[in-house]
Amino acid sequence: MNKEGVIIKSVGKSYPQRDGSHRRVLHDIDLEVAQGERVMLVGASGCGKSTLLRLIAGLELPSDGTIEVDGIPVTGPGVNRGVVFQQSTLFPWLTVWQNVTFSRQLRVNMNVDDSQVAQAVYRSNALMNIMGMDHVRDAYPNQLSGGMQQRANIARALVSSPAVLLMDEPFGALDAQTRETMHDLVLHLFNAEMTTVIFVTHDVEEAVYLGDKVVVLGSNPGHIDSIYDIPFGHDRSHEIKFTPEFVSIRNDILNRIRATTGVRTNQDALRKMTEFR
Numbered sequence: 001m002n003k004e005g006v007i008i009k010s011v012g013k014s015y016p017q018r019d020g021s022h023r024r025v026l027h028d029i030d031l032e033v034a035q036g037e038r039v040m041l042v043g044a045s046g047c048g049k050s051t052l053l054r055l056i057a058g059l060e061l062p063s064d065g066t067i068e069v070d071g072i073p074v075t076g077p078g079v080n081r082g083v084v085f086q087q088s089t090l091f092p093w094l095t096v097w098q099n100v101t102f103s104r105q106l107r108v109n110m111n112v113d114d115s116q117v118a119q120a121v122y123r124s125n126a127l128m129n130i131m132g133m134d135h136v137r138d139a140y141p142n143q144l145s146g147g148m149q150q151r152a153n154i155a156r157a158l159v160s161s162p163a164v165l166l167m168d169e170p171f172g173a174l175d176a177q178t179r180e181t182m183h184d185l186v187l188h189l190f191n192a193e194m195t196t197v198i199f200v201t202h203d204v205e206e207a208v209y210l211g212d213k214v215v216v217l218g219s220n221p222g223h224i225d226s227i228y229d230i231p232f233g234h235d236r237s238h239e240i241k242f243t244p245e246f247v248s249i250r251n252d253i254l255n256r257i258r259a260t261t262g263v264r265t266n267q268d269a270l271r272k273m274t275e276f277r
């Protein structure tokens with residue numbers, strides 16, 4: 001039987017450099033994400049978080065190792081993976097409703113079946129409703145706030161019931177207040193849908209608040225440094241952020257990230273620089 005969830009085995013990624021050499025960006029990544037689990041990827045800037053997410057999305061292929069989603073090897077993008085980026089990817093010439101139903105519409109067009117059409121419409125309506133988007137259904141993306149655009153991106157990614165939702169700093173460009181609203185909204189949504197989520201963020205508080213697990217990636221090349229289990233269950237509210245347990249896990253993770261980035265000073269370069277001060 002196919003194992004459900006995402007299985008990443010011995011994955012590495014190298015990019016060619018101008019001088020013909022290859023630079024290793026990810027090395028020997030082993031990670032299993034169970035069905036319904038929410039895994040947050042954190043780590044220093046440039047450690048390879050987005051690269052790993054792109055590999056799972058199938059937007060790029062690994063140089064080594066394999067990735068499977070529900071037992072199916074990832075060989076390119078596919079409908080079993082929904083992706084949400086920091087920048088909105090809505091089509092500006094389509095309304096919110098048309099954007100949300102777009103990918104579903106493509107599939108429905110391929111195998112026309114009345115019950116599928118009805119199901120797609122029902123699911124899209126339910127998603128729009130749960131995400132508080134009924135009133136912007138006929139609006140165009142440029143008429144929406146950043147938070148509302150991200151709601152539409154998330155709804156669009158979820159409408160085809162992907163096996164896993166991949167999110168790359170989806171709230172990174174939003175103000176703090178909107179981000180908090182989005183946190184509660186996605187928690188509600190993930191609970192309702194039992195969504196499997198892999199989520200890249202710089203914000204450790206966001207990672208601890210939304211995740212079941214927080215994976216810290218180390219750098220040069222990117223590798224799994226440590227994994228933290230988050231013991232708060234799925235029914236969370238902002239008050240937990242003030243509990244000693246939350247603060248302690250957040251600080252442990254922040255310290256761990258700092259430890260992976262220890263600033264290595266080139267003493268020679270420093271001396272030369274200060275000579276000409």
Ligand SMILES: Nc1ncnc2c1ncn2[C@@H]1O[C@H](COP(=O)(O)OP(=O)(O)OP(=O)(O)O)[C@@H](O)[C@H]1O
Binds near residue numbers: 052
């Ligand atoms: N297409 C590419 N070609 C060459 N190098 C790349 C390519 N994509 C990413 N890299 C390099 O791989 C490394 C990891 O990049 P990546 O964007 O995955 O890191 P990140 O942890 O997501 O960074 P940030 O937190 O700043 O977004 C970086 O050094 C980046 O320059």
